[in-house]
Amino acid sequence: MKDVNVPALVVFVLFFGLVTAMGFLASRWRRAGDAAHLDEWGLGGRSFGTWVTWFLLGGDLYTAYTFVAVPAAVYASGAAGFFAVPYTIVAYPLVFLFLPRLWSVSRVHGYVTPADFVRGRYGSRPLSLVVALTGILATMPYIALQLVGIQAVLDVLGVGGGENANWFVKDLPLFIAFGVLAAYTYSSGLRAPALIAFVKDALVYIVIIVAVIYIPIRLGGYGHIFESAADHFKAAKAGSLTLPDNKQWTYATLGLGSAMALFMYPHSVTGVLASKSRNTVRRNMAIMPAYSLMLGLLALLGFMAIAAGVGKGVKGYNSQLSVPQLFADMFPDWFTGVAFAAIGIGALVPAAIMSIAAANLFTRNVYKEWFKPAATPADETRVAKIVSLLVKVGALVFVLGMDKQAAINLQLLGGLWILQTFVAIVGGLFTRWFHHWALFAGWAAGMGYGTWKAYGIASPATKHFGGNAAEIPGIGEIGYIGLTAFALNLIVAVALTLVLRAVKAPDGTDETKPSDYSAEAGGDDEPKSAPEPVAAH
Numbered sequence: 032m033k034d035v036n037v038p039a040l041v042v043f044v045l046f047f048g049l050v051t052a053m054g055f056l057a058s059r060w061r062r063a064g065d066a067a068h069l070d071e072w073g074l075g076g077r078s079f080g081t082w083v084t085w086f087l088l089g090g091d092l093y094t095a096y097t098f099v100a101v102p103a104a105v106y107a108s109g110a111a112g113f114f115a116v117p118y119t120i121v122a123y124p125l126v127f128l129f130l131p132r133l134w135s136v137s138r139v140h141g142y143v144t145p146a147d148f149v150r151g152r153y154g155s156r157p158l159s160l161v162v163a164l165t166g167i168l169a170t171m172p173y174i175a176l177q178l179v180g181i182q183a184v185l186d187v188l189g190v191g192g193g194e195n196a197n198w199f200v201k202d203l204p205l206f207i208a209f210g211v212l213a214a215y216t217y218s219s220g221l222r223a224p225a226l227i228a229f230v231k232d233a234l235v236y237i238v239i240i241v242a243v244i245y246i247p248i249r250l251g252g253y254g255h256i257f258e259s260a261a262d263h264f265k266a267a268k269a270g271s272l273t274l275p276d277n278k279q280w281t282y283a284t285l286g287l288g289s290a291m292a293l294f295m296y297p298h299s300v301t302g303v304l305a306s307k308s309r310n311t312v313r314r315n316m317a318i319m320p321a322y323s324l325m326l327g328l329l330a331l332l333g334f335m336a337i338a339a340g341v342g343k344g345v346k347g348y349n350s351q352l353s354v355p356q357l358f359a360d361m362f363p364d365w366f367t368g369v370a371f372a373a374i375g376i377g378a379l380v381p382a383a384i385m386s387i388a389a390a391n392l393f394t395r396n397v398y399k400e401w402f403k404p405a406a407t408p409a410d411e412t413r414v415a416k417i418v419s420l421l422v423k424v425g426a427l428v429f430v431l432g433m434d435k436q437a438a439i440n441l442q443l444l445g446g447l448w449i450l451q452t453f454v455a456i457v458g459g460l461f462t463r464w465f466h467h468w469a470l471f472a473g474w475a476a477g478m479g480y481g482t483w484k485a486y487g488i489a490s491p492a493t494k495h496f497g498g499n500a501a502e503i504p505g506i507g508e509i510g511y512i513g514l515t516a517f518a519l520n521l522i523v524a525v526a527l528t529l530v531l532r533a534v535k536a537p538d539g540t541d542e543t544k545p546s547d548y549s550a551e552a553g554g555d556d557e558p559k560s561a562p563e564p565v566a567a568h
Contacts (some may be wrong), residue, residue, distance in 0.1 A: 036359065039188060039364045043188065072416065077305055080311055085318060094381040101333075106336050109272055110273050110274045127317070131309050132548040135547060136460070144392050145166065146160070146396040147159070148456065152459040154542070160400070163397060166297040166392050167297075168445070169446070178209070178426060180374060180375075183352055184374050185204050208375070234373035238373045247335065255338060288511045288514035297385075298381065301388040332353075335357060341360065385422075398411075446513055453517060469528040473520040484512045
């Protein structure tokens with residue numbers, strides 16, 4: 032190893048050791064009922080209250096890649112990188128309308144995944160299968176990017192021997208982090224990231240609050256920071272402090288599409304279904320915007336990195352390293368370790384939840400539904416644990432074997448793909464009008480169109496999948512491909528439903544009833560008169 036920041040590395044390792052111990056101890060935390068049950072391992076016993084759920088969702092949605100990529104986008108393009116702030120603001124009022132309904136019907140029927148709900152609502156195994164596979168497909172590159180976030184921190188720390196080291200020495204720290212993550216997730220299930228999320232979120236808030244006060248003082252104030260950023264973008268002839276007119280449609284459609292997609296991701300739904308009551312879900316959707324304030328402050332770090340001269344004069348500088356390098360340049364070594372621990376732990380929490388969510392989908396909606404319908408709860412839990420390991424191995428192989436730009440491109444595709452499940456899931460929470468084959472056709476149209484358009488986009492770094500914006504048919508403006516694909520998805524689903532209803536095509540059986548969507552559950556934060564859910568099927 033060469034040029035290792037030893038004090039920062041020591042602090043980083045101490046925090047990493049702390050959360051590792053917490054991850055294994057979490058198997059004994061709040062345990063109730065049968066441990067060999069998917070409700071226990073994959074949903075934490077559906078027992079998390081308001082604060083645990085808030086930290087869990089925060090740890091789940093605001094990932095290490097968020098910590099690295101949002102300010103990196105601002106560093107590279109300026110105002111356009113702020114799209115993540117309004118989209119998270121829009122998302123919570125939107126999901127407030129439907130997530131309590133999803134929680135209620137899932138509690139009544141024992142649904143563990145969104146594909147479970149689709150299966151019960153429409154009585155369609157094929158539709159449930161494609162929703163599950165889309166969730167797994169969209170989640171895999173997301174997990175890989177958490178490892179990319181850890182790798183960025185390790186690079187700046189100087190761990191791994193440099194570019195000339197052999198592959199084993201260079202990637203050994205990442206193997207260690209992966210092994211620890213895999214072990215405590217296998218042992219403790221969702222309880223591990225739920226407990227670790229307290230540490231992760233506390234560190235993130237501390238680091239960002241210190242950063243937005245301390246770094247500007249060292250750089251001469253925010254006025255100088257913005258002036259430096261404006262001069263930089265003018266000289267580079269790329270990016271700006273304000274959004275150009277020709278980028279406004281892209282900004283708006285990307286924000287809206289991302290807001291709609293956020294809680295379609297299986298790991299987001301997993302955090303919601305782990306809540307112990309309907310009121311817990313509602314409260315969290317009301318207080319989660321506090322993280323959006325943090326995200327806005329985080330985005331400013333991109334401008335600070337420019338003002339600090341991070342990457343200046345380096346041809347082809349990797350903007351993903353801008354924030355870790357900013358911390359290393361600006362903070363004392365010991366606090367650099369704290370900041371890097373926040374990013375590293377910020378990768379472990381969502382990676383654990385994502386792997387659990389993907390494992391739940393495979394176990395419930397592929398393995399049990401198609402291969403072993405008679406699987407017992409113990410069988411489901413055992414398979415889910417194994418799949419969670421395989422998912423992490425796949426993400427690790429992806430990171431080590433492919434260019435990092437490919438991981439970023441596929442994560443952008445993941446948002447496009449997961450948005451195509453919106454019509455089936457959210458539509459089904461409010462109406463049974465859609466025909467399941469129409470929804471299947473709409474999903475196929477959206478997936479096909481979106482993937483095809485994204486494939487045709489080139490960038491300086493890649494020949495295909497180089498962006499997520501293209502011309503919107505009929506409007507002529509450049510907009511988010513995922514939202515255009517969603518519109519096509521919805522149009523096909525509506526049109527084909529009209530046709531299938533007109534010819535009286537056979538439809539699947541709906542196992543839910545209207546009262547299921549407003550059912551409460553007993554608990555400390557529920558009205559005493561709230562009815563108990565009926566037994567799960």
